Amino acid sequence: MADLKQTETNQAPGEVPAQTPDVKQKAPKPTKRTRQQKGAVRTSAAKSGQQATSPKAGASPTPRTARKIYSEKERAQKLGEIEKQIGRGASIKAAVQKAGISQQTYSQWKKAAGQTTPSEELKGLVKLEEENTRLKNLLADRLRKENADLKKKLGLA
Incomplete structure (x- = not known):
């Protein structure tokens, strides 16, 4: 040990000390990601299709479910239910949930x-x-009758 200290003190300030095999090397610094590489880093769990565990994942109120395909009849039924709930005063968010x-x-x-x-x-x-056209004809007939009644009452006819 004393030899190492002496060699370090004898070196010039600009020189790099020679490394001995028993000294561990530092890990290389990670390189900066480029603009294209920036974004979400996928974990191995995300790549395999499993949901990654994170502090935010446990906080979501509704768990993610598998995608379901609804028939036209089911869609119409669900839309009707939602419209009824909205008509009763529920918010869209609550009705949809x-x-x-x-x-x-x-x-x-x-x-759609x-x-x-x-x-x-x-x-x-x-x-x-x-x-x-039906309503126009009905109105015209009523007005003609009313006009004829008024003429009779006034004695003009």
């Missing part, structure tokens, strides 16, 4: 349910036009 789907799924289903084909739109417009 109760139904067991995400808010994104709800909005996508609602958007609102879309109609052009032929359905035309059928609806034709029905509205027929109803409109």
Whole structure:
């Protein structure tokens, strides 16, 4: 030991001391990640499809479940349930959670349910036009009768 101290003190300030085999080397510094490499680092658990355990994972209120494909009938039923709950004063978030789907799924289903084909739109417009003409004729008949009654009362007819 005394020899090592003497050799270290005898060296010039700019010289690097010779390393002996019994001295451990420091681990190399990790390199900085480039802009492309920045982002979430995947753990081995995440790569294998398992959920990584982290302090935040235990804090989530709803555990992640497997993806389920709903039929059109089930979608319509769930949308109806959600609309009823919203009508009763529940928030969208609470109603969607109760139904067991995400808010994104709800909005996508609602958007898809609102879309109609052009032929359905035309059928609806034709029905509205027929109803409109029927109501116009009914109103015109009532006004003619009322006008005739007024003329009789006034003695103009």
